[in-house]
Amino acid sequence: MSEVAFHELAAADRREALHAAQDASGRRAFLLEKDVWVVHTLRVLFDGPFGADIVFKGGTSLAKAYHAIRRFSEDVDVTYDIRALAPDLVRASGEDPLPATRSQEKRWTKSIRSRLVEWVRDEAQTVVVNSLSQWLHADVSVSGDKLVVRYEALLDDAGFVRPEVIVEFGARATGEPHEQRAVACDAAAWLPDVVFPTARPTVMMAERTFWEKATAMHVFCCQQRRRGERLSRHWHDLVRLDEAGYAASALGDRELAVSVARHKAAFFREKDAAGAWIDYERAVSGGLRLVPPGAARDTLEQDYGRMVDDGMLLDDAEPFGVLMERCADLEARANGDASATKRTVS
Numbered sequence: 001m002s003e004v005a006f007h008e009l010a011a012a013d014r015r016e017a018l019h020a021a022q023d024a025s026g027r028r029a030f031l032l033e034k035d036v037w038v039v040h041t042l043r044v045l046f047d048g049p050f051g052a053d054i055v056f057k058g059g060t061s062l063a064k065a066y067h068a069i070r071r072f073s074e075d076v077d078v079t080y081d082i083r084a085l086a087p088d089l090v091r092a093s094g095e096d097p098l099p100a101t102r103s104q105e106k107r108w109t110k111s112i113r114s115r116l117v118e119w120v121r122d123e124a125q126t127v128v129v130n131s132l133s134q135w136l137h138a139d140v141s142v143s144g145d146k147l148v149v150r151y152e153a154l155l156d157d158a159g160f161v162r163p164e165v166i167v168e169f170g171a172r173a174t175g176e177p178h179e180q181r182a183v184a185c186d187a188a189a190w191l192p193d194v195v196f197p198t199a200r201p202t203v204m205m206a207e208r209t210f211w212e213k214a215t216a217m218h219v220f221c222c223q224q225r226r227r228g229e230r231l232s233r234h235w236h237d238l239v240r241l242d243e244a245g246y247a248a249s250a251l252g253d254r255e256l257a258v259s260v261a262r263h264k265a266a267f268f269r270e271k272d273a274a275g276a277w278i279d280y281e282r283a284v285s286g287g288l289r290l291v292p293p294g295a296a297r298d299t300l301e302q303d304y305g306r307m308v309d310d311g312m313l314l315d316d317a318e319p320f321g322v323l324m325e326r327c328a329d330l331e332a333r334a335n336g337d338a339s340a341t342k343r344t345v346s
Helices: 011-027 030-044 059-064 100-134 187-192 206-223 232-243 246-251 252-267 280-287 294-309 320-340
Strands: 053-057 076-080 140-142 145-150 165-168 179-180 202-204
Touching: 011 030, 011 187, 030 053, 030 059, 030 076, 030 100, 030 145, 030 165, 030 187, 053 059, 059 076, 059 206, 100 140, 100 145, 100 165, 165 202, 165 294, 187 320, 202 206, 206 232, 206 246, 206 280, 206 294, 232 246, 232 294, 232 320, 246 252, 246 320, 252 280, 280 320, 294 320
Parallel strands: 053 202, 076 165
Antiparallel strands: 053 076, 140 145, 145 165, 179 202
């Protein structure tokens, strides 16, 4: 049998192919379908004229580019290099551009948000629309800094999964450190006679993603939040990164940890439950909190239960208590390692 491109198949044949991949892999056909659209969207974006200035990041990058997590992630997070989008703002700011004052941060954020929305509307949307017109039909729309690709679902049993790929853009960082990684469709391994889209995006390295997630979790713990919809994925992801060896690598990179902390302090200031400003540098230098107390823990447990019930985890999920034990162990190692090397990053 000769090879045939997925998008060239009739709708009935595409549906049949996805069901065949479901039977072979155990993954739900509607998730495999959405995964095809995620990969093709990545291909379109990184093959575009701005491909050299954007970086794929977040949970989906951990799953697709690093194969470090086994969790279905619906959205695609992309960073537009701040140096490319706003060179006039950051010209004198060095390799890791940060605003020097709070008032400067506000000016940067306002200008960047305006420029990013305009770029998504006028450039990113145009590129995606033009490419999809030569592939399969989809409606492409813009919502602020988000690009929404709504496709015609082949399957009608998708449940909570919407037939759309949401690309959320940010532009207040460089996306470094990063590297190019190959990305393939999950169904491809089970259907050798069907040619699926592939992509080779520039991807934020998993070690930086570790610290991005760890500091976000630290904020949740310090704020003792009572709301946590779709946040428990960060705890799951951190444990998977630990299993894959990326946590150990990240913990050993104090320079990277402090870089993430300073970026968070510049652009994402948060207060704790007592109203004091959260000290990110202290967090990554011996004061990291990964296990929430009291009601915040209950909130997280409920969210984790919903994530498991919704089928977001592709493997058997450990009980929430076990997940917290592993995060407590990771917290202890992070703070022990950080305390031992504080002087090297001061």
